[in-house]
Amino acid sequence: MAFIELKNVSYKYPYTKNYALQDVTCSFEKGKFYGIIGENGGGKTTLCNLIRGLIPHFYLGKLTGECLIEGKDIREWNTAELSSQIGYVFQNPFTQISGIKSTVFEEVAIGLENLGVPKDEMIERVIDVCNQLDIGHLIRNNPNELSGGQRQRVAFASIIAMDTDTLVIDEPTSQLDPEGTENVFKIINTLKHSNKTIILVEHKIDLIAEFCDEILVMENGTVVFNGPAHEVLTKRELLDHKASIPEVARFGLAMEDAGKPLPRVPVTMDEAYKLIKERR
Amino acid sequence: MDKEFAYSYNDYVKYGNGFKDLNPISKLIIALCLGISSCIIHTWQFGVVLIVFSTIIAIYSKVFSKYIKSLLTIAIPLLLLSSIMRQLQYGHMEGNTPIFNLLGWQWYKEPFVAGMDISCYIIGFSSVLLIYFLNTEMRDLMLALENRGVSHVTSYIMLSSMQSIIDMKKSADTILESQKARGIETDGNIIVRMKAFFPTLGPILLSAMSGTEEKAIAMDARAFSHEGGHTYLRVLRPIPVWEYILDALAILVLIGSIVFAVLRAMHRI
């Protein structure tokens, strides 16, 4: 069942000339892992803002078309209700720390406090999430004194603790060092094995290839490709667009060009390894 | 995972000091009642009583060194300036009683007492508020206020202000350091220093202000605008009866001082 449905959605930010989204039609189903890729300024973050209800509730501007979340138009949702349905993690680890809590443990609990979760349950949930995300050793620390990578993990923990069915994750690693990136990948891997609906915007195409069930490619505010991950990532036409495809897929396509195709074009290293092994 | 720390949130917030553990609002009532009484009574005698009271509390609650540092920074210039001011203004008036001669400058009693009255009542007021702030964490005060129905938005604004000051100081230091490293003068004459001011403040301010947009979005994702019951991880201890009695006493002092001031005014007329 489509959980989020967009029909012919166009959107223009206030006081700007160009539409950030143009005639976008797509849908997201429950329990699936979606990847959104494409060039910068292609409308990826705007799409996230729409799904999170920030458009039209926080960003004014011109919104046309239909955007339904669980069958109800986005304009009729209020942001408070939406925040308990759809979690949101974004790029900047520094602005995602509340700045009003003095330990990581309290910081992770902040969403639960706002939702009115009973204290006993709150403590258990925070302990669980901290264990799950491997930040147990940080719980006494002041969240305002952590490194960027640590802050991003705490930000994930605060959102995951709220246990929303859907998570929108917008370029979570773009401001992190390699170690921080690695840790965030681990978190995304854990999420992959939960039953949540995940919408991930990410430039690191190998990560997308490894985790995603479905992929949307965006360019100039439109969705140019949309479909199962394997199908989208092996499209030759993608090479003409500014979106990158995994190195191994490029390699697979090159093999085809050379007249020595693999049984199918691989998108992950593991897959390529298996295919080449089988061929021998 | 430090389970012991995690479960410590099951207990009430406590610091292990009788004064510090008072409810932040009870404490505030006491501090304000005494402080305002000082303003109303407006004599050096009451001021001195308050200063002694505050000093005892400061020692008991182990904040004496910070307390005395702040208090002296307020008190010394105030005592000096006000006595000199009043001497300069009213020293020559007829009927004044000479008290001492300072290297040829004759001091008189009446303007001296007037100066003392003013500085001591202000120092008295300051001293009770100082021990209040030194013994109360802002987050506890805000928590207590939230328990009394104040909006969590108010708490956010207050606590976030304090954190923003810390964060912004850090970035100001970084920028000033790098300006020095790049050879921009932060010493030298006034125009030079003035010129250093703008490139320091501008970027800090703009980036901090633009960051608020993301902060609002992040807080929104943490159900900040969720209406309905909030729960709290940190819980203050229930207010014991004797705390109400302390508050009542403080309010009595305030009422007493008003009565005193009114009687005094009538007597003068």
Place this chain on the structure above:
Amino acid sequence: MAKKEMNKLAWFLVPIGVAVNFIGGTIILLLKLPIYLDSIGTIIVGALCGAWPGVIVGLISNILTAITSPNNLFYAPLNMAFGVFAAYLSKKGVFKKFIPTLLSSLGFAFIGGVIGALITWSLWGFDFGAGTTAIVVLPLWKALGSPENQVTKFFIQVLGEFSCDLLDKAVTVIVCYFILKAFPTRFLSKLPLGPVYISDEEKALEEE
């Protein structure tokens, strides 16, 4: 709905305004300049978000300085009044041009003078206060032949505080002017008084 959400951003700007009030003062101390610059945040938030957020910035700033210096609490109305005045001037478009902005420092210094004198006056038993302004006030009073008339004395106090404040407020409003000019449109568009600072060309885009 949209209006309410928009005002939410204004409240998130308040803590930054408070921090700016502090940081202005700190940098000035480091650079050893003879002014305070402790109301930049109040004026900017007042100018962008309106009177209430400006007032709150002023109030919180004074509460927080009161932590180490409690008598600052008495002067809170001063900083709060700057927030209201900034919002008023902003609505009139004063901060959009340099000369009117510079002239507004007279207004701020006047408010500073009158309210400051009122507070000092009542704190000091309806007589001159003993602060830095005394350096101006007392010689002025002596020069006028030490009149004992309360009205004259109060007027001298106002004049003293006004003149001490004028340079500070002139620098403050100049800083505010440049900062207000530097905000990006997408940010301004989300603040209650932000649209005042959006150029006509950009506004035209919205009407298409």
